[in-house]
Amino acid sequence: MRLASLSYEMNEAAGSRGAGAATVLLLGSLGSNRSMWTEQIRALGDSYRVLAVDLRGHGGSEILEGDSSVVELAADIVSLLDSLEIERVHMVGLSLGGAVALEMGIRHEEKLDSLTVICTSASFGEPGPWRELAALVRAEGMQAVAQAVAARWISPALADADPELVRRLEEIVVSTPVEGYASACEALAEYDVRTELGRIRVPVLAIAGAEDPATPPAELEEIIAGIGHGRLEVLDPAAHVPTFEQPERISELIRGHVADNAESAGAGR
Structure with a gap:
């Protein structure tokens, strides 16, 4: 199995618990980087150690040529945690990051104290469209998909009200390395848990966006039903990346879920 070296940002808790605080790991969506978690890093950093990670081929993380799988993306996370000597985390994943979080819960339970999955799915549809998307960006670059991708991240009302935010989101997509994006698309083509x-x-904890065209609330309902426990929160207004549209509510929900499970799990992770 090929492993990638991952870029990350780790912020030690500023509060009284300091180095003894539990660790919250944030993992983002296809075509993003860890800047999507800026508000959550700030909001959670007073109580917890926050580790925001770029997926392989995204942000500053290593690009590996060719196909990859969600199994490999999860193995990247395990390798990073081992290198940092972090035993367990409260894992938060959005979209592709949510798929990796579910994979961690299935195969690497020993690394987790809790899971928060946001705007994700246990299967992202037929493989054909994902392979076509990978071929498109390899042929024409990220500019070919930036507008369509960013349009799914926030609700139409917010997009109309804040064109500067739309421009910034499109820049995030365009900055994603082509091979990193294409390889991740191929991982999603084969993903089904x-x-x-x-x-x-x-x-x-599962969080959905009421206006999410990519992974609507029914997808998160299916996850909770399949797991057999947990709870679902639906944010409105919100689309596929609610960290931009409902940052305070996202932070509040993550904080509550971690707090509910941090004491019983133990700190010092």
Whole structure:
């Protein structure tokens, strides 16, 4: 199995718990980088150690040529945690990051104290469109998809009200390395953990965007039903990346879920 070297930002807790605080790991969406978590890093950093990570081929992380899988993306995370000597984390994943979080819950439970999955799915549809998308960006570059991708991240009302935000989101997409994006698309083409969700035993919070065209609330309902425990929160207004549209509410929900499970799990991770 090929492993990638991952770029990350780690902020030690500023509060009284300091180095003994639990660790919250943030993992983002296809075509993004860890800047999507800026508000959550700030909001959670007073109580927890916050580790924001770029997926392989995204942000500053290593690009590996050719196909990859969500299994490999999860193995990247395990390798990073081992290198940092972090035993366990409260893992938060959005979209592709949510798929990796579910994979962690299925195969690497020993690394987790809790899971928060945001705007994601246990299967992202037929493989054909994902392979076509990979071929498109390899042929024409990220500019070919930036507008369409950014349009799914926030609600139409917010896009109309804040064109500067739309421009910034498109820049994030364009900055994603072509091979990193294409390889991740191919990982999603093969990803399907619907029959394995029942193996997840850690506490789970699922968050959906009411206006999400990519992974609507029904996808998160399916995840909770498949796991057999956990709860679902639906944010409105919000589309596929609610960290930009509902940053305070996202931070509040993550903080509550971590707090509910940090004491019983133990700190000092």
